[in-house]
Amino acid sequence: MQYLLMIHGEEGRFGDMPKADVEKMMGAYGAYTQALxxxxxxxxxxxLQPSTTATVVRTKNGKTSVLNGPYAEVKxxxxxxxxxxxxxxDAAIGWAARCPGASDGAIEVRPIWPM
Amino acid sequence: MxxxxxxxxxxxxxxxxxxxYGKLVxxxxxxDRDIAAAEDALSDALAAALADWPRRGVPANxxxxxxxxxxxxxxxxxxxxxxxxxxxxxxxxxxxxxEAAEEHGPLPDRRLALMFVCAHPAIDxxxxxxxxxxxxxxxxxxxxxxAFLVSPAAMGQRLSRAKAKIRLAGAxxxxxxxxxxxxxxxxxxxxxYAAFAYGWEQAFADDPRGRNLAEEAxxxxxxxxxxxxxxxEALGLLALMLYAxxxxxxxxxxxxxxxxxxxxxxxxxxxxxxxxxxxLLTVAGAKRRPGRFQLEAAIQSAHAARRHGxxxxxxxxxxxxxxxxxxxxxxxxxxxxAVAAAEAHGEAAGLALLExxxxxxxxDGYQSYWAARAALLARAGRKGEAADAYRRAIGLEFxxxxxxxxxxxxxxxx
Numbered sequence: 256m257q258y259l260l261m262i263h264g265e266e267g268r269f270g271d272m273p274k275a276d277v278e279k280m281m282g283a284y285g286a287y288t289q290a291l292x293x294x295x296x297x298x299x300x301x302x303l304q305p306s307t308t309a310t311v312v313r314t315k316n317g318k319t320s321v322l323n324g325p326y327a328e329v330k331x332x333x334x335x336x337x338x339x340x341x342x343x344x345d346a347a348i349g350w351a352a353r354c355p356g357a358s359d360g361a362i363e364v365r366p367i368w369p370m
Numbered sequence: 371m372x373x374x375x376x377x378x379x380x381x382x383x384x385x386x387x388x389x390x391y392g393k394l395v396x397x398x399x400x401x402d403r404d405i406a407a408a409e410d411a412l413s414d415a416l417a418a419a420l421a422d423w424p425r426r427g428v429p430a431n432x433x434x435x436x437x438x439x440x441x442x443x444x445x446x447x448x449x450x451x452x453x454x455x456x457x458x459x460x461x462x463x464x465x466x467x468x469e470a471a472e473e474h475g476p477l478p479d480r481r482l483a484l485m486f487v488c489a490h491p492a493i494d495x496x497x498x499x500x501x502x503x504x505x506x507x508x509x510x511x512x513x514x515x516x517a518f519l520v521s522p523a524a525m526g527q528r529l530s531r532a533k534a535k536i537r538l539a540g541a542x543x544x545x546x547x548x549x550x551x552x553x554x555x556x557x558x559x560x561x562x563y564a565a566f567a568y569g570w571e572q573a574f575a576d577d578p579r580g581r582n583l584a585e586e587a588x589x590x591x592x593x594x595x596x597x598x599x600x601x602x603e604a605l606g607l608l609a610l611m612l613y614a615x616x617x618x619x620x621x622x623x624x625x626x627x628x629x630x631x632x633x634x635x636x637x638x639x640x641x642x643x644x645x646x647x648x649x650l651l652t653v654a655g656a657k658r659r660p661g662r663f664q665l666e667a668a669i670q671s672a673h674a675a676r677r678h679g680x681x682x683x684x685x686x687x688x689x690x691x692x693x694x695x696x697x698x699x700x701x702x703x704x705x706x707x708a709v710a711a712a713e714a715h716g717e718a719a720g721l722a723l724l725e726x727x728x729x730x731x732x733x734d735g736y737q738s739y740w741a742a743r744a745a746l747l748a749r750a751g752r753k754g755e756a757a758d759a760y761r762r763a764i765g766l767e768f769x770x771x772x773x774x775x776x777x778x779x780x781x782x783x784x
Contacts, residue, residue: 343542344492344540345541345544345546347540348492366539
């Protein structure tokens with residue numbers, strides 16, 4: 256099965272983060288991504304620009320509205336994602352728990368609808 | 371076929387349904403995690419058995435017969451409802467499993483794995499016990515709803531949502547690895563105990579289902595204890611439920627009035643249930659891995675000692691509650707701990723613990739807190755405050771006999 260791991264966290268914290276800590280975090284993500292690759296489970300994943308750059312688009316009755324996003328104003332924002340292949344939910348949870356974002360935010364694990 | 375043989379066949383079908391329901395669901399759902407489809411197929415197969423067995427006799431392997439029939443129904447449903455690819459995949463898996471089942475004789479028992487699925491951390495805690503009662507025991511949503519005091523429609527919806535999540539999110543039918551086993555087993559045991567507690571509290575309510583629920587929970591407890599052999603907490607839970615159940619008859623007097631534990635006639639306790647509980651607790655203790663349920667069972671064991679004419683060892687019980695409270699941090703335990711401390715060290719000690727627990731919050735709507743507080747205040751001679759606390763307890767109680775008991779105590783304050 257494929258799962259989407261959504262990395263939610265307070266993006267504001269990056270602003271005040273000392274450079275050394277940013278490097279540490281990048282290093283941790285690099286190692287995690289490599290571990291996913293080595294295990295042969297990585298199917299995709301990207302880091303996203305901050306939620307202040309988001310735009311929400313809707314079409315209703317033929318009229319398109321464009322709003323300054325993000326879609327939901329919450330304390331923690333979607334900062335990036337991975338798509339992984341895992342045997343079952345427990346295996347996916349196991350990978351989510353190892354994601355650096357799990358220790359300073361939360362990882363939402365969602366099964367991907369097979370097409 | 372003679373009417374007697376027909377009755378026998380019908381009885382056999384009912385018995386297999388009762389004893390094998392969870393085994394059959396677990397077997398049918400293990401591959402594709404589709405519990406709802408497994409239940410549908412099984413109920414079709416059981417209906418077919420009720421029509422077929424009285425006419426042609428009970429098959430030599432009733433479980434095998436039900437599996438084959440249920441599998442056929444699932445394949446039919448798959449052909450009807452899904453794309454051909456998926457149906458042929460289901461067909462292939464079914465053929466493989468049938469072969470395996472025939473070669474290896476008795477059906478593999480995957481009920482423990484099914485219980486771990488029902489109590490998976492991804493499943494809402496409130497629905498874990500209902501899910502277990504339905505998938506392992508085959509109770510219907512309406513019966514479960516009534517026992518858990520929610521509407522049948524709401525319960526049905528919660529159950530089907532949970533089953534959909536298990537299927538779509540891919541919660542695995544397996545026994546967790548050693549490192550995560552204690553925590554995962556705990557969730558299973560908690561769910562069983564929740565079912566027992568609901569049944570226990572309602573054992574004397576007008577609805578007879580409450581009584582049944584306590585029995586069903588004991589049945590589940592036996593099942594886990596027999597399947598998870600090396601786990602002392604599983605034995606501890608079963609012992610705990612048996613101790614409580616041993617006092618069922620003594621909880622009411624001849625007139626149906628509530629009798630508190632300290633005033634119960636020990637002659638009306640079930641000696642057989644207590645003996646079994648003591649044996650289980652001894653086996654569990656020998657494994658030297660104490661836990662919440664073993665501690666609770668040990669407290670019950672200390673209460674049960676009174677059956678041999680001994681006085682209740684309150685200091686020992688108070689110490690066990692201290693350990694239990696340190697482990698669980700639960701409000702139920704906090705209240706019972708205060709009551710034990712009052713017996714062991716005096717009302718002042720008990721009231722101090724109760725007040726400390728109340729300061730943490732969350733006790734205002736809890737009947738046992740007010741009843742315990744009332745009793746301790748009454749003993750300390752603080753009548754006005756005791757009366758207030760009794761009124762709060764009476765207002766929160768839903769069991770008529772217990773309410774009557776509290777009203778009597780309130781009146782006796784004078």
